Amino acid sequence: MSTSDIHEPTNWYVIYTKPSQEDLVAKYLQTANFDVLNPALRKKRFYKGRLKLIVEKLFPCYVFARFNPERDYRLIKYTRGVRYVIGSRSGTPYMVDKTIIDSIHARMKDGFIDLSAKELKPGDRLIITDGPMAGFEGVFLCERPKDRVLILLREVSCRLEIEKQSVSLVSK
Numbered sequence: 001m002s003t004s005d006i007h008e009p010t011n012w013y014v015i016y017t018k019p020s021q022e023d024l025v026a027k028y029l030q031t032a033n034f035d036v037l038n039p040a041l042r043k044k045r046f047y048k049g050r051l052k053l054i055v056e057k058l059f060p061c062y063v064f065a066r067f068n069p070e071r072d073y074r075l076i077k078y079t080r081g082v083r084y085v086i087g088s089r090s091g092t093p094y095m096v097d098k099t100i101i102d103s104i105h106a107r108m109k110d111g112f113i114d115l116s117a118k119e120l121k122p123g124d125r126l127i128i129t130d131g132p133m134a135g136f137e138g139v140f141l142c143e144r145p146k147d148r149v150l151i152l153l154r155e156v157s158c159r160l161e162i163e164k165q166s167v168s169l170v171s172k
Helices: 022-031 069-077 098-107
Strands: 011-017 035-037 040-047 050-057 062-067 082-085 125-128 137-144 148-153 158-163 167-169
Touching: 011 022, 011 069, 011 098, 022 035, 022 062, 035 098, 062 069, 069 082, 125 148, 137 158
Parallel strands: none
Antiparallel strands: 011 062, 011 082, 035 062, 040 050, 125 137, 125 167, 137 148, 148 158
């Protein structure tokens, strides 16, 4: 935005990009002085038997940008790497509520989404939320490779290895 456009109202919108083009689109839009949000995660993954730190997009193929659709729509739409702006069939883009953008910004630390609040400690009480064992409670023992956890089920006194996203922390 130029200094003459500062008082012009702008909102946040979602841009759908070509695969793996989020960073390119974000760079082009930032060069054109648009506010851009392209959140990413740092994850630990096992690759060839070694633990590696990888970067993944929180929303693959999506970038958030703040712009005035009446003035900037064509510029955004024809930016290299953009497929389209999310909106109605008539071409009117859908606005993203500012509280959503603010909540993403609040979770960001050093340009990455901070998920450290969900770190589990041995002894934490968990409940299984998905799968055939949903509803069973257990105690967290340790993390396993490939985003899995080992828990001790209380009801049947056995150990179970399950995907980390299939459990949630029981409030104390």
